[in-house]
Amino acid sequence: MEEDRKPEPGNQFKTVGLILACVLAGIVAVALGLMLADALILYAYESSGGQPMLYVMERVEPGENVVVPLTERDFVDHPALDVVIRGGERNPSAWEWGAGDRRFIGGVRVSYAESRALQDAYGxxxxxxxxxxxxxxxAYYVVVTT
Structure with a gap:
């Protein structure tokens, strides 16, 4: 006889509300887990000793390549570039033997974010x-990041 009874409308709303709350809590937990995993991966990369490097080479002539004039804004946006081209890390080697049109002028460690920004801008x-x-x-420069 009890099977013939219909459930009360208030109980149905409570059940639907409980299911929705559980679904939302699950979505939030997954999103937080992904954010934590991303932060841990980035921390592991940066602390692994495999930090990216910026290398700058000077060329005598650009040849047929695209030439991008550097401005003060470029140096403000990319301090590592400023340090190598105009700053204390500038230490040009002799013009390379066998290819007298280029030489290595310096390198510096950069963060992963800076490496990506340099690659996007000058890659x-x-x-x-x-x-x-x-x-x-x-002078003409070629920028390479690892």
Whole structure:
């Protein structure tokens, strides 16, 4: 006889509300878990000793490559670039033997975020894989990040 009884409408709303609350709590827990995993992975990368580097090479002539003039804003946006091209990390080697048109002028460790920003701004063209040449005070530079 009790099977013939219909459940009260108030109980149905409580059940639906409980299910919705559980679903929302699950979504929040998954999102927080993904954020924590991302933070831990980034921390592991940066503390592994495999921190990215910025290397700058000077060229005599840009050739047929795209030339990007550097401005003060570029140096403000990318302090590592400023340190290597104009600052204390500038230590140009001799012009490379056998290829007298280029030389290594310096390198510095950068964060993963800075490495990505430098790669996006001054990295190779995605179709041709040719690096642009940066021009500053009459000299041409190629920027490479690891």
């Amino acid at each position: 190779p063209d995605r179709e041709t894989w040719v690096y642009p040449h940066l021009e500053y005070e009459g």
